[in-house]
Amino acid sequence: xxxxxxxxxxxxxxxxxxxxxxxxxxxxxxxxxxxxxxxxxxxxxxxxxxxxxxxxxxxxxxxxxxxxxxxxxxxxxxxxxxxxxxxxxxxxxxxxxxxxxxxxxxxxxxxxxxxxxxxxxxxxxxxxxxxxxxxxxxxxxxxxxxxxxxxxxxxxxxxxxxxxxxxxxxxxxxxxxxxxxxxxxxxxxxxxxxxxxxxxxxxxxxxxxxxxxxxxxxxxxxxxxxxxxxxxxxxxxxxxxxxxxxxxxxxxxxxxxxxxxxxxxxxxxxxxxxxxxxxxxxxxxxxxxxxxxxxxxxxxxxxxxxx
Amino acid sequence: xxxxxxxxxxxxxxxxxxxxxxxxxxxxxxxxxxxxxxxxxxxxxxxxxxxxxxxxxxxxxxxxxxxxxxxxxxxxxxxxxxxxxxxxxxxxxxxxxxxxxxxxxxxxxxxxxxxxxxxxxxxxxxxxxxxxxxxxxxxxxxxxxxxxxxxxxxxxxxxxxxxxxxxxxxxxxxxxxxxxxxxxxxxxxxxxxxxxxxxxxxxxxxxxxxxxxxxxxxxxxxxxxxxxxxxxxxxxxxxxxxxxxxxxxxxxxxxxxxxxxxxxxxxxxxxxxxxxxxxxxxxxxxxxxxxxxxxxxxxxxxxxxxxxxxxxxxxxxxxxxxxxxxxxxxxxxxxxxxxxxxxxxxxxxxxxxxxxxxxxxxxxxxxxxxxxxxxxxxxxxxxx
Numbered sequence: 001x002x003x004x005x006x007x008x009x010x011x012x013x014x015x016x017x018x019x020x021x022x023x024x025x026x027x028x029x030x031x032x033x034x035x036x037x038x039x040x041x042x043x044x045x046x047x048x049x050x051x052x053x054x055x056x057x058x059x060x061x062x063x064x065x066x067x068x069x070x071x072x073x074x075x076x077x078x079x080x081x082x083x084x085x086x087x088x089x090x091x092x093x094x095x096x097x098x099x100x101x102x103x104x105x106x107x108x109x110x111x112x113x114x115x116x117x118x119x120x121x122x123x124x125x126x127x128x129x130x131x132x133x134x135x136x137x138x139x140x141x142x143x144x145x146x147x148x149x150x151x152x153x154x155x156x157x158x159x160x161x162x163x164x165x166x167x168x169x170x171x172x173x174x175x176x177x178x179x180x181x182x183x184x185x186x187x188x189x190x191x192x193x194x195x196x197x198x199x200x201x202x203x204x205x206x207x208x209x210x211x212x213x214x215x216x217x218x219x220x221x222x223x224x225x226x227x228x229x230x231x232x233x234x235x236x237x238x239x240x241x242x243x244x245x246x247x248x249x250x251x252x253x254x255x256x257x258x259x260x261x262x263x264x265x266x267x268x269x270x271x272x273x274x275x276x277x278x279x280x281x282x283x284x285x286x287x288x289x290x291x292x293x294x295x296x297x298x299x300x301x302x303x304x305x306x307x
Numbered sequence: 308x309x310x311x312x313x314x315x316x317x318x319x320x321x322x323x324x325x326x327x328x329x330x331x332x333x334x335x336x337x338x339x340x341x342x343x344x345x346x347x348x349x350x351x352x353x354x355x356x357x358x359x360x361x362x363x364x365x366x367x368x369x370x371x372x373x374x375x376x377x378x379x380x381x382x383x384x385x386x387x388x389x390x391x392x393x394x395x396x397x398x399x400x401x402x403x404x405x406x407x408x409x410x411x412x413x414x415x416x417x418x419x420x421x422x423x424x425x426x427x428x429x430x431x432x433x434x435x436x437x438x439x440x441x442x443x444x445x446x447x448x449x450x451x452x453x454x455x456x457x458x459x460x461x462x463x464x465x466x467x468x469x470x471x472x473x474x475x476x477x478x479x480x481x482x483x484x485x486x487x488x489x490x491x492x493x494x495x496x497x498x499x500x501x502x503x504x505x506x507x508x509x510x511x512x513x514x515x516x517x518x519x520x521x522x523x524x525x526x527x528x529x530x531x532x533x534x535x536x537x538x539x540x541x542x543x544x545x546x547x548x549x550x551x552x553x554x555x556x557x558x559x560x561x562x563x564x565x566x567x568x569x570x571x572x573x574x575x576x577x578x579x580x581x582x583x584x585x586x587x588x589x590x591x592x593x594x595x596x597x598x599x600x601x602x603x604x605x606x607x608x609x610x611x612x613x614x615x616x617x618x619x620x621x622x623x624x625x626x627x628x629x630x631x632x633x634x635x636x637x638x639x640x641x642x643x644x645x646x647x648x649x650x651x652x653x654x655x656x657x658x659x660x661x662x663x664x665x666x667x668x669x670x671x672x673x674x675x676x677x678x679x680x681x682x683x684x685x686x687x688x689x690x691x
Binding site for chain 1: 625
């Protein structure tokens with residue numbers, strides 16, 4: 001995992017530095033001398049491997065991610081990230097947290113009432129919500145629920161706190177959650193429908209449990225086991241989805257930061273954002289691997305107990 | 308070779324041919340000859356596919372959009388990049404549908420002064436259709452006016468734009484279908500790329516197994532660990548946002564799934580007896596791989612390609628949204644959506660058409676791939 005991260009950082013750094021054009025090419029009002037001073041300050045006058053060495057040394061030894069050179073001039077990249085990450089995380093975690101229970105609930109209903117009208121409606125909605133991209137929903141919501149009816153603010157209000165903040169985040173969170181809800185629903189429906197037909201469910205019914213008791217105590221618990229492996233990778237999906245959603249609702253988060261840092265050729269910032277996304281997705285993969293063992297000990301591999 | 312005894316064999320000459328009697332000459336062959344024609348793999352799948360109505364509907368919807376993507380841009384006299392600053396941001400006007408009260412080319416202008424309505428230099432003859440919501444604010448009487456926007460802008464009656472125009476006066480009908488075409492090309496070509504790479508890679512890893520398999524799979528794991536967003540962004544940053552580089556960027560990571568699937572299929576089939584038989588008859592590795600083992604996976608491959616198409620369309624739009632889409636004058640669904648997004652609150656119809664098309668395409672391809680999966684492999688039915 002560390003090796004992968006290292007490869008990503010290396011490739012990312014090289015790609016960004018090898019891009020055609022200097023970082024200051026478009027600043028016509030700077031004299032050549034000023035340009036030289038700036039280039040020297042950010043080590044841009046050195047060969048690329050040396051630049052990379054300096055970058056790695058600062059990153060590992062001092063925890064210094066470099067300094068933003070265009071958008072937030074002079075501000076350390078780390079401080080910019082510190083400002084932006086909570087905003088994005090707030091959205092993403094929130095949408096993950098609300099999509100889980102709703103998805104589970106819908107999945108259970110669909111599985112229990114299998115082949116009924118409820119099931120068909122749910123399946124139909126699931127297909128739509130999985131297929132149609134989140135930014136289409138975001139656009140729809142923004143137009144109808146915010147602009148036309150005025151129920152919600154059209155864009156995110158950065159200064160708002162408490163309830164008002166939540167209020168202005170409602171639409172982005174809904175737009176982000178629809179896809180994950182549909183995924184959880186579909187997965188749980190398939191899983192639970194299979195579990196309900198298994199022998200131990202028959203046993204549970206035979207020993208006198210009601211249908212509801214049997215499903216609640218035995219069926220759902222067994223279906224939830226594999227769910228973790230769907231939910232955790234979903235977080236990466238939500239993150240990339242939120243880049244567009246943030247742009248639509250003008251939320252000052254990581255997605256917007258990445259877009260504007262690319263457009264403004266603020267490369268230290270771009271690199272840091274890319275590293276951030278890589279770290280999150282690598283951690284996600286790691287968590288899934290660990291979760292396998294924690295949730296269901298039978299799956300634990302490695303053979304520690306085998307003599 | 309075993310010995311075949313025949314009446315003409317010189318060793319049996321002393322017995323005479325009459326001693327020989329053919330067995331089974333009077334036995335009746337009870338096997339009836341099949342009256343029906345044999346059904347091949349694809350016929351079988353097609354028959355199963357045709358039973359699912361929803362897949363057929365999806366197929367028809369996709370075909371219509373595909374057809375329009377081919378001929379649509381030529382149906383109007385305007386090119387995809389013909390700018391006309393007299394025709395900016397016009398609403399859609401479809402003469403055939405105007406009788407039913409939709410797409411008449413009207414637009415509501417809000418907060419107009421009532422006393423200005425009779426001014427024919429601002430509101431040409433016959434342009435005002437309805438006046439609503441009269442009110443007095445600050446001593447001035449205001450109202451909302453529904454106008455025939457084409458007349459309001461002083462455009463001839465026989466000029467019409469089916470989907471309206473954008474902020475540069477470009478015909479959106481042409482741009483929408485051209486964009487659909489570009490998006491579909493990007494999606495299909497990138498899927499072909501990723502299936503071809505994944506197919507060869509997965510076949511080699513799966514066929515040879517052992518340390519070759521191990522090494523190849525480690526490589527895919529490393530590539531797979533890199534997040535999609537990062538890989539695609541870096542790729543586009545480095546190679547620029549042309550058609551080819553977007554196509555390749557989409558293929559960079561997606562072939563891994565195909566490769567894994569093919570490898571799994573190879574592990575399933577490579578130890579079957581018929582493979583051994585083919586090997587005994589002298590088939591070489593390449594022939595065994597691609598002629599004998601790979602055709603088993605044709606169903607999953609097609610299904611997988613179908614699933615990959617909507618996700619490629621999605622990624623293309625996603626890139627356009629974050630400003631890494633295809634370059635300016637060219638249009639694609641993502642570009643149209645993100646341009647429409649900027650003027651959503653004023654001219655929602657500019658977002659409407661691309662949004663509908665991308666939604667139909669995504670839903671259609673998802674349903675189609677479900678239908679194909681069920682058709683190719685009925686045992687998978689119902690599992691998602």
